[in-house]
Amino acid sequence: MKKARRQFHTSEGQKIMKNDFDRRAFMRISAMSIGAGALLQFSPLSGTARGALMAGLGRKQNGEAPGAFSIVQLSDTHVGFQGPPDPLGTKAFERAVDVVNALDPQPEMILFTGDLTHDSDDPAEHAKRFKAFREISGRLRVKKQMRVPGEHDAALDGGVLFRENFGETHYSFDHRGAHFVALDNVSQGKPIVGDEQIAWLKKDLSRFPKTAPIVVFTHRPLFDLKPDWEWFTSDGDTVMNVLAPYENVTVLYGHIHREDHKTIGHAHHHAARSLIFAFPDPSVAEKKPLPFNPQQPFRNLGIRTISGTTASRALAAGINDVELSIRELSGTEGIQQLLKVGESL
Amino acid sequence: MKRTLVVIAAVIALIAATQLSLAQEPTPRVVEITAKKFEFNPKQITLKRGERVTIRVVSSDRAHGFLVKPLGLDLDTDIGKPAEKTITPDTAGTFPAICDHYCGSGHGNMKMTVIVE
Numbered sequence: 001m002k003k004a005r006r007q008f009h010t011s012e013g014q015k016i017m018k019n020d021f022d023r024r025a026f027m028r029i030s031a032m033s034i035g036a037g038a039l040l041q042f043s044p045l046s047g048t049a050r051g052a053l054m055a056g057l058g059r060k061q062n063g064e065a066p067g068a069f070s071i072v073q074l075s076d077t078h079v080g081f082q083g084p085p086d087p088l089g090t091k092a093f094e095r096a097v098d099v100v101n102a103l104d105p106q107p108e109m110i111l112f113t114g115d116l117t118h119d120s121d122d123p124a125e126h127a128k129r130f131k132a133f134r135e136i137s138g139r140l141r142v143k144k145q146m147r148v149p150g151e152h153d154a155a156l157d158g159g160v161l162f163r164e165n166f167g168e169t170h171y172s173f174d175h176r177g178a179h180f181v182a183l184d185n186v187s188q189g190k191p192i193v194g195d196e197q198i199a200w201l202k203k204d205l206s207r208f209p210k211t212a213p214i215v216v217f218t219h220r221p222l223f224d225l226k227p228d229w230e231w232f233t234s235d236g237d238t239v240m241n242v243l244a245p246y247e248n249v250t251v252l253y254g255h256i257h258r259e260d261h262k263t264i265g266h267a268h269h270h271a272a273r274s275l276i277f278a279f280p281d282p283s284v285a286e287k288k289p290l291p292f293n294p295q296q297p298f299r300n301l302g303i304r305t306i307s308g309t310t311a312s313r314a315l316a317a318g319i320n321d322v323e324l325s326i327r328e329l330s331g332t333e334g335i336q337q338l339l340k341v342g343e344s345l
Numbered sequence: 346m347k348r349t350l351v352v353i354a355a356v357i358a359l360i361a362a363t364q365l366s367l368a369q370e371p372t373p374r375v376v377e378i379t380a381k382k383f384e385f386n387p388k389q390i391t392l393k394r395g396e397r398v399t400i401r402v403v404s405s406d407r408a409h410g411f412l413v414k415p416l417g418l419d420l421d422t423d424i425g426k427p428a429e430k431t432i433t434p435d436t437a438g439t440f441p442a443i444c445d446h447y448c449g450s451g452h453g454n455m456k457m458t459v460i461v462e
Contacts, residue, residue: 287454
């Protein structure tokens with residue numbers, strides 16, 4: 001099939017012509033756009049006979065008309081955590097909210113992939129942290145917000161506080177012709193999805209054809225990324241076997257506090273940066289958070305924008321990871337700059 | 346009648362052989378590990394390749410896990426509920442053991458080392 005040409009725009013007005021759905025190209029563009037506010041807009045496919053056919057099929061499958069979509073993934077905000085290594089608490093999260101609110105056009109949905117809060121032995125204190133998370137995330141202009149718990153949210157109380165605030169820990173829904181599945185792999189205390197949820201997943205997916213675009217969002221990686229660091233889900237293989245027949249699977253997750261991309265079979269796994277502190281590359285370092293650098297307080301922290309379309313046969317998702325910075329404040333990064341702007345961050 | 350006696354004799358011989366085998370198999374060495382927030386004690390144990398050994402994990406405060414994937418150890422313990430498994434390591438090496446049952450802030454550093462010589 002001949003690939004269509006697309007036109008991308010950076011916020012600095014650059015125009016980039018690009019073949020469809022080339023993730024490496026997205027990453028190159030991403031590298032050009034490092035810094036808050038430099039985000040991509042995506043011109044969706046439209047008007048083709050094939051697109052119209054697939055749109056019809058998509059409506060039949062899940063009731064949602066396929067089309068272009070733009071969403072944002074935020075992860076590991078750890079509201080309530082106090083340094084070290086990061087003495088700034090919720091500052092990065094609050095900055096991320098400001099950055100997302102400045103996007104034009106606004107994304108249609110925000111996905112939070114766990115560890116919204118940092119746990120506490122005192123349930124009342126943990127409840128306050130959930131309330132603080134709700135207050136900060138409530139500042140987002142985008143009101144369609146979906147969440148899964150991380151172990152810091154739900155492992156100590158089995159997900160009680162999470163459910164009180166946000167409802168079930170696993171669920172699914174359709175958006176623009178893509179089927180989104182929220183998986184809980186934390187609330188049983190162990191890194192496990194569990195037989196009951198896997199049976200639910202099989203049933204949930206059974207109504208879709210193998211070509212259906214499926215986006216799974218969860219907290220822990222669903223493969224053995226680094227078991228010694230607890231970067232795995234013990235029954236992740238079983239989950240991925242359920243997803244294996246489906247040709248268009250994207251898995252978005254958090255937990256590892258760093259960007260990571262891996263393709264296994266038909267599934268593309270993408271870990272997002274955190275909004276509290278970063279972990280190093282596990283192949284070359286010990287498991288210790290990267291030290292806080294007051295000259296670059298948001299170094300290695302960031303948000304992810306995901307642009308895509310379900311109008312063609314395959315789910316086409318452009319992953320754009322954007323590091324937060326305060327460069328635009330004065331042309332230099334630095335904690336002093338951050339502190340000067342005070343409450344606005 | 347003669348055939349019955351032969352069968353009975355064979356069964357008796359089999360039972361005797363099994364008991365003898367069990368009697369000859371040495372009782373595995375027991376290595377006990379205590380788990381509490383956020384540490385294991387001892388921090389390191391040493392096993393011998395080919396030696397049967399029982400790993401017993403005892404919690405002194407709350408639910409913990411003990412995971413050493415390469416050795417097939419995936420135990421869950423809680424107060425009053427020790428967990429154990431007998432293994433015969435066949436590969437020498439140094440293996441990290443982690444708690445894989447979330448036990449609070451600090452859980453991420455709850456680990457120890459298992460050496461197989």
